[in-house]
Amino acid sequence: GAVVSQHPSWVICKSGTSVKIECRSLDFQATTMFWYRQFPKQSLMLMATSNEGSKATYEQGVEKDKFLINHASLTLSTLTVTSAHPEDSSFYICSAIQGTNEKLFFGSGTQLSVL
Amino acid sequence: LAKTTQPISMDSYEGQEVNITCSHNNIATNDYITWYQQFPSQGPRFIIQGYKTKVTNEVASLFIPADRKSSTLSLPRVSLSDTAVYYCLVGDGQAGTALIFGKGTTLSVSS
Numbered sequence: 508g509a510v511v512s513q514h515p516s517w518v519i520c521k522s523g524t525s526v527k528i529e530c531r532s533l534d535f536q537a538t539t540m541f542w543y544r545q546f547p548k549q550s551l552m553l554m555a556t557s558n559e560g561s562k563a564t565y566e567q568g569v570e571k572d573k574f575l576i577n578h579a580s581l582t583l584s585t586l587t588v589t590s591a592h593p594e595d596s597s598f599y600i601c602s603a604i605q606g607t608n609e610k611l612f613f614g615s616g617t618q619l620s621v622l
Numbered sequence: 623l624a625k626t627t628q629p630i631s632m633d634s635y636e637g638q639e640v641n642i643t644c645s646h647n648n649i650a651t652n653d654y655i656t657w658y659q660q661f662p663s664q665g666p667r668f669i670i671q672g673y674k675t676k677v678t679n680e681v682a683s684l685f686i687p688a689d690r691k692s693s694t695l696s697l698p699r700v701s702l703s704d705t706a707v708y709y710c711l712v713g714d715g716q717a718g719t720a721l722i723f724g725k726g727t728t729l730s731v732s733s
Binding site: 511513541543550551552553598600601602610611612613614615616618 | 654656658663664665666667668671709711721722723724725726
């Protein structure tokens with residue numbers, strides 16, 4: 508199957524700092540990527556849809572100024588958590604669609620811990 | 623977006639066949655049914671996808687009845703390493719449309 512690489516896998520930061528998470532499709536072009544957030548023992552929650560060359564579409568309740576998404580190329584999308592606070596601590600997962608039949612491939616996730 | 627309903631949890635023993643059923647009563651004509659497996663602190667992993675009838679690959683089978691209002695993921699001869707959360711998702715086949723996760727089924731396999 509297709510490979511989606513996510514980096515870093517784990518990051519600890521101080522409150523008030525910004526953290527950037529990268530998501531790359533290694534062997535296919537991804538016009539669209541998705542960012543999810545997952546709290547312990549809960550399901551994945553969609554945060555935003557990232558389209559190459561255009562602004563991301565955010566789900567209701569997700570602050571676009573806090574979670575900056577950039578999709579500058581067909582193989583790279585980035586999520587920047589700005590001015591992170593402890594409540595932003597979570598597992599962030601990116602995914603990309605290969606083809607048009609809704610087969611999503613996921614990155615390995617990034618565990619963010621804000622102190 | 624079609625909503626899915628799965629059992630919250632299931633228990634099994636090594637070597638048994640496990641069937642996890644998902645209800646998706648409002649599935650649309652163009653929707654595919656896709657199942658994912660997730661281990662703790664990892665991203666979900668694609669297991670199998672189907673549109674109708676039966677699909678089989680090297681790890682699982684997917685059974686979809688004619689009305690497509692439900693689907694069953696079948697895992698043959700499970701092992702301890704199959705302990706994970708399994709998610710059933712439906713999507714309308716249009717690239718760019720996000721898949722929404724339900725609560726998933728936590729499968730626990732014991733020896």
